Every structure is written in structure tokens, then in C-alpha cells.
Amino acid sequence: MEYVNKKKLLYLEYLHRENDIRHHRYDEEMAQYDYLKVGNPKAIEKSIEMFHSNLMGHVSHDSLRNMKYLFVASITLATRFAITGGMDEETAYNASDLYIQKMDTLTDIEAVQALHKDMFSFFTHYMGSIQKEKIFSKHIVMCIDYINYHLNEKITIKKLSDYVGLNHNYLSELFKKETGYTILEYITNKRIETACNMLKYSQYSSSEIASILAFSSQSHFVQIFKKKKHMTPKQYRDTHYRNELSEKE
Numbered sequence: 001m002e003y004v005n006k007k008k009l010l011y012l013e014y015l016h017r018e019n020d021i022r023h024h025r026y027d028e029e030m031a032q033y034d035y036l037k038v039g040n041p042k043a044i045e046k047s048i049e050m051f052h053s054n055l056m057g058h059v060s061h062d063s064l065r066n067m068k069y070l071f072v073a074s075i076t077l078a079t080r081f082a083i084t085g086g087m088d089e090e091t092a093y094n095a096s097d098l099y100i101q102k103m104d105t106l107t108d109i110e111a112v113q114a115l116h117k118d119m120f121s122f123f124t125h126y127m128g129s130i131q132k133e134k135i136f137s138k139h140i141v142m143c144i145d146y147i148n149y150h151l152n153e154k155i156t157i158k159k160l161s162d163y164v165g166l167n168h169n170y171l172s173e174l175f176k177k178e179t180g181y182t183i184l185e186y187i188t189n190k191r192i193e194t195a196c197n198m199l200k201y202s203q204y205s206s207s208e209i210a211s212i213l214a215f216s217s218q219s220h221f222v223q224i225f226k227k228k229k230h231m232t233p234k235q236y237r238d239t240h241y242r243n244e245l246s247e248k249e
Contacts, residue, residue, distance in 0.1 A: 031201040033077050036120065037085035038193075039128025040148070047074075047120040051113060067112045071103050075119055082123050086130050095122065139164040139171065140178050147187055151194055154214050155187055191215070192228045199237040206233045 032050055035043035051074065060066040079096045083089050099119045106112050132141055142164045147155060160183065161168035175183050191213045198209050210221035225233050 027201050031197065032120070033081040034197060034201075036078055036124050036127060037081045039085075039124055039126075039131045041124060041128075043124045044117065044120050048117055051116050064107070064109055064112070067109050068103055068106075071112055071116055071119075072100060074116060075099055078120065078123050082127055085127050087123075087126060092123075137174060137178055139166055140175055143171070143175060143183070144186075147190055151187075151191055152212055152214055157183055188224060189228070192225060195221070195225060195233065196229070196236065199233055200240045209233070 029050065032043050032046035035041075035046060051070070057070060057073075058066060059069045075096050079092045083092050099115065099122075103112060103115055106115065132144065143160050146160060146163055157168045157172060161171045164171065166174070172183060175181070175186070179186060181189065195209050195213060198204050198212075204212065206222060207218040210218045213221070215221035215224070222232055225236070229236055231239070
């Protein structure tokens with residue numbers, strides 16, 4: 001006989017409703033791993049927020065053991081997302097083993113939480129380094145970092161050239177040579193990539209996303225998004241929502 005059955009699930013759902021308890025939504029939980037996969041530093045911030053939340057699962061009556069179980073669940077997902085993002089499988093699994101071995105020795109919740117932050121930082125920074133593997137110039141790495149941290153501002157070639165200390169014409173040529181994109185193309189691609197995550201994992205409207213990501217207007221954002229993704233932001237959000245429902249069924 002199966003240990004988990006419909007009757008037990010319904011009873012647990014009843015208890016959660018009575019005590020106003022819920023888990024994180026699937027999209028809330030997955031956002032941190034999507035950020036990790038591409039080396040976005042937001043992954044670390046998001047993971048801290050999630051791992052310290054009261055909405056984390058309750059899988060043991062012992063608080064420390066509960067936190068350790070959640071750590072293992074989290075690093076399992078982090079490892080898989082890192083591998084799909086390009087991390088060597090053996091490297092990813094070895095890192096996971098080392099972190100779990102260390103976690104097993106810990107004797108208080110705060111230490112487990114601190115190790116979880118360290119783990120997310122390791123995988124995120126490693127994935128970030130993979131994204132830059134083909135970039136050999138220090139100046140281009142500086143540009144990419146600047147762009148990633150200032151997508152909410154108007155970024156001009158002059159700002160970037162001043163930041164890295166190169167002539168703007170030379171910087172433009174160097175950036176295109178090493179990345180395969182013009183600076184403006186790269187900025188636009190990163191903004192659309194971020195917009196996709198916001199459409200999937202937040203309730204921001206298209207106009208709010210356009211403003212946050214420094215597009216000149218909502219209509220400009222929609223125009224660029226449609227050109228890159230072959231659908232409007234609303235269609236993208238609706239499509240993703242339907243896919244999420246299909247995966248949960």
C-alpha cells in the first residue's frame with residue numbers, strides 16, 4: 001500500500017488552509033535557479049530571500065534536520081540547472097557532494113543557511129565565468145559586468161568607454177570582435193532576456209517592465225520584444241503560464 005494517498009494529501013491541505021500555510025509557488029522557486037543558470041548575481045539575492053522564508057517546506061519536526069533536507073533539495077536543483085547551463089557534469093556533482101558533506105557536519109540552522117548562501121554563490125559565480133569564457137579582454141569583461149548591473153539605466157557607448165578607459169570607436173570594434181554583437185545589440189539582448197524572466201516570474205505589467213529596463217516607451221519595448229521573440233510580451237507570459245500548468249498536471 002502506498003504511504004502517500006489522496007486521503008492524506010487532502011487532510012494535509014486542510015491543515016494548511018486552517019493554519020494559513022502554503023509553499024512557495026513553482027515560478028517563485030524556479031526564478032533563483034534560472035538566474036543561477038546564466039550566472040546572474042540576482043540568483044544569490046533570490047536564494048537568500050527564499051531560504052529564509054517561512055514558506056519553505058516542512059519535511060521534519062526537527063528544525064535543524066528540516067533545514068538540512070531543504071538544503072539537499074536546493075543543491076540538487078542548483079546542480080542540475082548548472083549542468084544544463086554548461087557546467088561540466090563531474091565538476092557539478094563533485095561540488096554538490098562536497099557541500100552536502102560539509103552540511104552534514106553542521107549543528108545549527110544559521111550555519112546551514114550560511115552554507116546555502118555560499119553554495120549558491122559558488123554555482124552562480126562559476127556559471128558567470130562560463131558566460132565569459134570566450135572573452136579574453138579585461139575591458140570587455142568590465143563592459144559586460146557594467147551592462148549586467150545597469151540594465152535599469154540608460155547605457156550609452158560613451159558611458160562604457162569612460163568606464164573602461166578606452167576610445168569609444170575602438171571599444172565598439174573590440175566588443176563586436178570578441179562577442180559577435182555590437183554593444184547596443186548586446187544590451188538589447190540582455191534586456192529582453194531579463195524581461196522574459198520578469199514576465200515569467202513577476203506580476204509586473206509590460207509598461208512597468210519597459211520602465212524598469214529603461215526602454216524609451218512601452219510601445220518600443222513591445223516592438224523590440226516581438227522582433228526578438230516573435231510574439232508580444234503578453235503572448236509570451238500567457239504561453240509560459242500554460243506550459244507551467246501542463247508541467248504541474
